Amino acid sequence: MTNVMDINNASERILFDTSDANKQTAINNANELTNINNNIVNNQMDISNISEHMSTGRHADKITHKMESNIAEEKKWKRNGLVYQILVSLSVNVVIMGPTMSFGYSAVAEPVMTAPKTDDLQLDAVQANWMATATAICIPFGSLISSLVLSRGRKNGLFVTSLVSLTGWVTICTSNSYEQILIGRIISGISVGLSIISTTLYVAEIAETKWRDTMLAWISISSNFSILIVYIFGYIFKDNWRLVAMMCALFSVVAIVLILLVIPETPLWLRDQNRPEEALKMMKKFRGIPKDQPAPAKVLFELKPQLQKKNQNLLRHLIKRSSIVPFVIMVSFFFFQQFSGLYVVIYNAVEIMDKSGIRVDPYIGAILTGVARLIASLLTAGVSRKYGRRIPSMVSGIGMTISMSGLSLYLFLIENGTVISDNGIIPVACIMLYVFISTLGFLVIPFVMVCEIYPSKVKDILSGLTVAIAYVFSAITIKIYPDMLKLMNMHGLFLFFAIISFVGVIFIVLFLPETKGKSLREIEDMFSKKKVFELPMEGVVGEKTSNTTL
Template identity: 25%
Template sequence: MRITKSLPSKSSTRNQYLATVIVNITNILYGYASGWTSSSLLILESNEKSPLVEGAMGQEERSWVTSLFAVSGVVGTLLYYFIADVAGRKIPLASVAVPHLISWILIEYGIYPWQLYLSRILSGLGSGGAFTLVPIFIAEISEAHVRGRLGSLLMFSANAGFLFAFLAGYYLQYFAIPYFGIILSIVYLLSFIFFPETPTFLLRIKKEELAEQSFRFYRNVGEGETMSDNIRKEWDELRKRIDETMQTECKVKNNFEYKDLFKTRAGRKAFMIGLALIFMHEFCGVFTMLNYTATIFRESGSKFSPQLSAIYVGVVQLLGTYVATFLVDRLGRKILLISSAIGTSLCLSCLGSYSYLHSIGVDVSPYSWISIASFSGMMFLAAIGLIPIMFIVIAEVMPEKVRSIGCTICFCLSWILAFVMVKFFESVALVFGMHGWVFLFSGCTLFGAIFIIVFIPETKGKNYAEIAAILER
């Protein structure tokens, strides 16, 4: 009988990495669906190129194409939360491929606006479910020393999807773009169904034998093998935590969770941190600006091709999240969040100044590189900290008993804010100019940096008991 080593090894995390890579295909689908609008809006608004039988889309129709994605994201977040509470993490996570698959089929054959609207609703539904469940799934299968790196793959995958969408928009014909989404949805569905349910959920429904089998799988310990001391201790602590949770829960679970979210100091502070990070995520402007990347470059006066500029931005953003996967468990969450927020704010200030000078008639063509440099810098710096680490920290600070409901409320708020900002982005830009939005994003991000310095604790390498103890102070 082989005894595993006491110290954490790469082999013990192999299946954790594998499961995380597969489950994050859902976030590639999210990024691909979100990035689809950047190049496709330029085609849909064109009288010559529009594939719709009714001709070019107007500004109001375009705003619905972008914003309906976020509206259904709220529905998907709530729907999948309640399903996961009963059916676990595995079945709901596998099922998010279905709305994505139907969504891309609708785009492939869509020649009327209502088909595009329905497509965006379905893709938002699947994306809302993924953004709710993937952080919970990863938190429940991963060891503390790799939790940050695995969690950061969420936004790395999403940004990979954005880049794929930008590339597809530049190199492929309009009706060829959906093929990638269709194939990826099928590959994900056929791959993820082979992974077991999380041990945490199985313990909560009192299936301890299956829970231990799942735990062994995600720690790469065979059924006939002896757990190492560290892994055995982790398993015993997990069982103890779940037992304590189940003993204190009242019969009406939802009422208990809502009350418990605010009953303790740790719960209240975790919820405040979650809400603040969500506001930072939306008001740093990354999601909104990614939906209109090509349009922003066109309106800013840049001499570079809007679609090609979007590809450059996608590459830089993906590089940023790749760097984040290596830094998040080395430097910690807090220092990356602070550095990312301050740097993002400065880049937004540069982009806003450039856009403002262009709007008042100053000849900025000799300095057109500033627009792509500042936009790319903003995306890179946000991708290092603000975007991926937000989801990690929210999942880490939420007490286990209220993690699901706490994350769900935060993600619903994220989708609601995203809808409002994407829906009215063009309308507000017509009144205050593109620079008005950019300066707002810059100021909000700088204010967020101050909040991080004052209120957010470092969660690197800490288990949930240690994090809760910090929040109780």
């Protein structure tokens, strides 16, 4: 057994104590040593089996007990590693909560800021609209600069994200002018863009393959939970938008503390920085392996450096059909997502509740939409895993069309003098249905697909560009919302959302591919060889689920 330990330790040294030029050779040698190790173990087991027949039953019981102990010990290692991954992942989810509270802040702060008063700042309708738009329009900038921040370290990226978020909230809380509020909202928007990329990348690099989808799904859940919390703050502190901003800032403070005390650097980043000993030590911790135990071959394989082709022509890969076609499809999908009113409702929940004929406190109504969105986000992972991407998207679009059409008709009849004795139940049901069913498909699925639909060589560039364009669409819809409301009235605005949702369903039926159950290579080949109108026929519900995220 000592020889086995020595060979394991030798394989680690060969893998990490070599120069970059001989790294691949070292990896091959390490793999050969691992094979020798396995042969020795097998031979030892064979000898043990022979000895078992030659020895007494007491010796056989000792051998069986030892094997059972080893199995139990390995299970304990896996359990400890999973617990540590969960602890760190949940801490990272706190990091995204502070920035994403910006989505719901304008909904609860705008009614207070625009109300007539003499003891605090007062904004007009145009200024209030820009307060909401400023955050949305700056999210793409945060996404684009995230790569520069994360190149300094994943942990540093999380720290900078929380620090920027804290700066934004403090700026808003201490504002003495409209311009200062606008600066605070711009800073908050940048922090949102940073948080989306930094948290997703961190969790993807530390999680085991089996649990990666689940842990990444927590990020979406945390984002929706943070919006709900802001709505609750808005209800509790109705007349104090400064105190709401201060409460949001506390989440960024807690995130900074967790980053400094709990969240470590990722093993893969340490590996890429030529710090192999630290990378191996950290990977052992995330996999629950004691420090004095040699790393199994599986762990060494996770840390195996990826070979990069020299003189790679990036532009040539960007103009391939396998890149252009999915890019057009995803940008179109995000267009229908944004112009169907999803983020307009998030940013203006209180006002929309107030103008939709709902006979409850509009802040309570906003909280109800937050609860519906949170519940739907909890269900989204299971729905997508079982039914794929196309079916939930189609059902979501159809539900959005029905709910918005129903609400539009209701408001139209009310505005034209029709008496409807429903005690406000119909508009509540329509809004809740819209929020719930939109989260199951249109809100989440595009972000799921953007992580898997692009070829690996251009995934980082096209994914970031697509998300940036999506938030540009979001900024446009939020900015033109007041003008559309004046032009169409509330019933016309909801009818517009219904029409866009219905056209989105037609787009999904004709062009959106099913990526569930397909490897990344199969997806790339599908776009390279098939025509666009043939893509939807590729996926069949019930196939094996691919490793995608929410």
